[in-house]
Every structure is written in structure tokens, then in C-alpha cells.
Amino acid sequence: MLNHLDGHEGAQYICKVLYESLQIPVFLLDANRRIELALPSSSESAPWVHNLNELLSEIADSTKSENNSDHDSSNASIPIIRTTNFLENYILLHLPSGSSNGGSIVIGPTLYTHLSEDNMTSLMRDHEVPLKLQEQWMKYYRSLTVLNKMRLYHTAMLMYSLVTGKTLSLSELLLDTRTLEHKQPPAGSLDLDVSYRRENTWLHHEPMLEKALFHHIKNGNKAELLRVQATFSEDNYGVLSKKSHLRNKKNLAISCITLATRAAIDGGLYWEISYTLSDFHIQHIEELKDVPAVDHAILNALCDFADHVKESRMAKLSRTVALCQNYIFNHLYEELSLDKLAEVAGLNRSYLSLLFKKETGFTISDFIQFERIVEAKRLIELPGISLSDIATRLHFNDQSYFTKVFKKYTGTTPKQFRRNWESTL
Template sequence: MEHAASDEQITAICRLMYNNFQVNAQFVNAQLELLSGSGGEAHAANPLHSTLRESLVQLNIEAAELNYPLIQSLNELENYVIVRIEREKMRVGYVIFGPSAYSDISVDAITGFLNDYNVPANLKEAARDYYCSLPIISGFKLLHASVLLYYLIYGKELNTLDVLHHRALFSEDEHVRFERHIDKNLSDQRETTALHHDVELEKQLFQSIKEGRTEKLRELANFDPKNLGILSKSSYLRSQKNIAIAGITLATRAAMEGGLHSEIAYTMSDLYIQHMEELTDIQSVVKHRTEAMIAFAERVKQSRSEKYSRVVAECQKYIYNHIYEELTVATLAEKVRLNANYLSQLFKKEVGIPIHSYIMREKVEEAKKLLTASELSLSEICARLNFYDQSHFTKIFKKLTGVTPKQFRSY
């Protein structure tokens, strides 16, 4: 088992973290009493909490486990990294890295939050100053900072993806309960609303739902550094509910595009939105929004796996994972240990198109992503996806989309 650094080393680590990120780092004992800090220009204490201990209790700091850093948000406005300190199987304290914010917090968001929590008038100005002065550190940068902090304390390098997956935003029991509820209930009522936010983030999020890519979706949904806007200036809670409802509405459409039966998709939408309206705190709303999106992706993934035989599903998975390689029927037949002619017949019978046509369709889908999200030239995209030449690439792309790659990029 890893052994934590000494108290003196942890004090030095706190200073290093502050010097590199301009975010406070503090070392507290098991009773949540301050032992040492970063020694830098300390960020003002949250005026809504009378003591450091009060802030840490609200963070649910004791949920931090030994093997991973814990990344927590308080009121969805300020973020913290918590590393549990153990020596000889005894918990001796915690290192707290924070507070920070993903991006500048708007005055409207702060005002709505203060109204939701009935903050006394004499504390509102100090609270606004506090939230406006939080150091900015993006979600992905915070993730890497958590891995660095853990390494400095325990000398063990963690995979950022493992840390991300460990940061569960909803319990498995709650998820299973909702899945059963979805299977048993149908509803005809739906709510929709409009949402203004980052277009590229939306494309990535809802493309992941459409493709049933739950792991990618967890990565995007857990760390969303973009400002999604304020849809209710009077209440931050209402604003987050509106954002969540809009996200669920878009997720419903993406799931149907991914092959999920419309009745199932609408039922899920109904139930998640209905439950959303019953929630009374911001963290539960954000947690529920993420739960809903991942549930849609999982349902798409499930429906796709049930739609095709194991052999065909395995071929589709291989094509997806090796889209930048040269793909042939012979290669796929070797992977699934079937005769190439038999595999071709089986694939066309289940999917409706020949394997070669399916491969070309998937390559064009990947090309569309590269045309939208990268600055690669057409010749570079053509080469990466193993088309014969640019003329062949353009011909196939136009056949499947109705426009040339150049026209698609200009839209």
C-alpha cells in the first residue's frame, strides 16, 4: 500500500500546487483542523461559511478514498480536489486543492444562487466578490491537477481516465431503479425548451449518445467547463433545471437518431423531466442531468447490441475501432473466424447493406467529424482514412451526403 509523504513534504507540495496553478492547497487533520497551507496569497474565505470546517463538511470530504483523488463541486459554483492522507492504515488528514471555478461565473448566476439559498442582504456583496474572484481552472486541467497532486503525495501515477470514471455522479442503485421505472411506465406528456451553448460541445455530447459511446459521454458530461448560459435570472436552481430539461430533450432526439425506439426514448424523456421538477437543490439537478444523458447512451448501446448477432456486432465494433486502418472483408472474416463469403451474406442480411458499403459510410461519418472539428486538409483526411485518392474520397462523400467535402466544411 502507498505511503503518504511526511507533513513537511505535504506543506511543500501545497506551496508547489499554489505556485503552479494559483489555486490554494491546504493540509487538514482528521478532525478537519488546518495544519498548513500553500503559503501564497490566500483566497478569501467563503463568507457564507463561518469556519473552514463548515465548508469541508459540506464538501462531504470523508467520501474521499485512499486510491483516488476526489473531485467535488460545492453548489456547482466552486470546485475542489481532495486527497485522503493515510499512514500505516490510519487516516491522518486530507489535502484540499481549491476553491476554483471552471470559468468566470456570471453575475446573474451568482444572484440566482444567492436568491435560492436566501442569503442575508448583509452578506450578498461579500459573497458576490468571493465568487467573482475564484481562480479559473478548466475541468480537464483540474483533472490533471488532481493526478499531479496524488502523485506528489503518494508517488503513484494514476490514469486520468480512471480518475474520471471513479468520480461517479450517481449511484448504481439509483440508476437501476430508474431503468426499472422506465420499463414499467409510459407517458404522453413532453416538455421542451431552448438552450444556447457551445456548439462543438453539443456535437460531441449528442454524437456520443447517438453512437452509444458511454465512456466518452462520461468524460464530457463529468467535466463541462463551458458556461451554459442563464435561463432564469431570478433563480439559479430554475436556470439549471431549464438547462437540464433542454439537454434531455436534445438527448432524446440523439438517441432516436441512434436507433432507439421512439416510444422508449419519449418515455425516458418524460420520466427524467418529471423527476427533475421534484428536485430542490442544484447538485441533484446536475447529477440527474448527467444520469439521464448516460442512460440514453446506454439504451442506444443496448438496442444496437440486441439488433444484430454477436458476429455482426463484433464486426461493427472492429470497424469503429480501426476506422483509420485499411479495412477489408477478409480482415473481418479472420477476426470473427468465418468464411468471407458467408460473413458478407450474414452482414448484408442483418444490416441491409454490404460490408464494403458500411465501411465507406463509417469512413464518411468520421470524415464529417474531421471536417468540422479539425483544420486538416482534404488530402490529409483522405490519407488518414485510407481512401484510394482525393477524387475517390470526394466521389464517395458526395454520394452519401449529397455535397462535396469542401461544401460540407463551408456550411
């Protein structure tokens, strides 16, 4: 606790403890926002940062007046979590004015999750990064430590306790951060806008229409879905962007697909299929250049969800067997065992085996094999993946066993399947 140590030495001690425990960069800034201690002593800065001291000073200064507005200057303020435009996360804690001359401790940068090559490419495109610098950017992102949100929050809470000797609840941290991040209310008045809509009878669609639409997706009923969708009036849609009609349409489409995704999951569609289907349709809509194309894309997306739900519901499985199938689908690239599935289902091995066989006609091991061959067929159609790599990734013992199982379910070998597929291109 900082009070029980000399202010200057205590702050340095806490920084060292945090760094040795977390292996994340930790900085101690003095009252003038200059770096007094950096751990590690040297590390690679972001390619876009020319002066690390200026970056940390800017972040610290931007939070100082806000964070201390409701706190006594003799006490440490609540930690602040800041995310940069480049997706880096920093935790900042302004120290009590009597400790370390009122400086600050900064932890970071970290990422919430590993960035895929596609994500990094998109980010660099957004920031118009020249081609010659892109490898340097990628190297930097790969070097960053990943702390998911909950670990980041608990790191902030730990730092607060080390400095003050007091506890800080998660809700206190998040409420304080939320207040700072969203202190500016949205433009316009809710009451005024509602009054305007009522006066001009420019009302949103009735909730029951929306409920009926997604009910038909949940049931996989495309015909009824199309009938209900045709009753929606263009005048009854909300306004999600005032600056661009095309952007407004895309935002409405994204909202609609999000709700359709949940309806499809409620209808029994594997959630990973549902989420991936959502990703594909939203990515497609983002690329469109005119409003009619977006309108068509929304309708196609809704129908696509209904079709997939209909296909999945034809099996008429119990919740237990459907749960096992969903687990198998999501964990095909991992070792799968009857014991693990019994644990997931909350049943003993023997009863689960009998139930699964009765409802699907497959033993559990055969179903896992079948799903892996379905996945193998998808991978074979992708360029640059060898057959031996596919066999290894899907946990087949060797190439010959993979070939044997593949032929059992497809009637052809993997090589023949790839050759036949390539001949159709």
C-alpha cells in the first residue's frame, strides 16, 4: 500500500511488482507527465509513435481533469481504461498528490484479442498505411500481450488496491469508466423526436410485425417470412444515419441480420453457423454501393437464415442430442471423446450413446467422423492446404486412414475429390 511506503519509492516498487507479475509494459510518470520509470527499460514502440513520452503524456493529461472531478486530490482516482484508434489498451491511475509528486502509473499497451491477418490488413487500410510499412505494423501487433476485457479490468482493480490498500468493485470501475467514455449525450431530444413522429403520424412499425417476422425465421418458414416482410412500409423504418441514406439502409440491414441471427439460434441452428452466416451477409452488405442492392441483400439474408433453420429442424432432435451435435461442430479441430460429450450433456456415457444412436442413426464416433469428412471437403476446396495437413488438423491418425474414412462417406478418395472439384473451375 502506497501510504505505508515512501511515496517515490512506493510508486516504483508497485510498478516493478506489476511488471514482474504481468510482463506488460509499466510506466511511472512524474507530475509533469515525463517518464520517470519504464519497465522494461527498452521496448519497441508502435510504428506510428515518434515520441513515447508525448503519447503517454497526452493520454494522462486527457484523463486528469475528468477523473479527479469527483475525487479528493489526496486520494488516488479510479483507474481509467483507454483504447486508442489503433486498438491498443492502456490502464491509467493518477496517484495521490502526496505520493510520487502526484504522478501517474500507466500499464500497456495490450490487445483484447489476437488480431488475424485480415483484421490487421483492414486496420492498416483504414489508416492508409503504405505497403513498405505494413510488415512493421504486423510485427508490432504480434508482439503485444493479449488481455481480454475481464483480465484487463482485474488488472486495473489490482493496481488500485496496491496503491490505496482499498478494494474496488468491478461495477465501480465500469460505471466510472462508462461515465467518462460517454459523457457527451447523443444529439437531439428523445422527447422532442417522439412528439414529432406522433404529430406527423410517422411512427415505427408495430412490434408485433417484427415479432412475426423473426418467428417465421425461428420456424424456418420462408413463405410466411416473405409475406410478413412485404407488409413492412418504408415509412415505418427508423433513421439510423442522418448523413447518408445508403448508410442508414446498411445500418438497418445490420440490425435486422443481428435479430435474425438470434432467431435462427432459437430455432435450433448451430450458433457458429448462425454467427458465421451473419458475418458473411453483413460483410457483403458493407460492400454494396446502392440502396436497391441493400434491400435485395436484406431479403436474401432473411431467407438464407430461414432455409438453414428449416434444414436443421428436419432432424427433429432432442435438446440433448442437438447440444452434443453443436458441441461436436464447434470442436471438430480438437480431441473429442464420449466422456467429454457426456459431461456436456449431463448424462452417463451409456445412456447418451443409446439416445444419440436412436435419434440420429449414427454412433457418436461415426457422427464425429462424418462431420470431419464434411469439414475436410470444405478444406479441400480451399487453395494452399495439403491433404496431409487436412488429415492432421482434423485428427486422423495418418493419411491412409484419412483416405479410408473419406472414401467411406464420399465414395471417392481425397485426391480424386480435389481433382474433380478443380476440373469444374
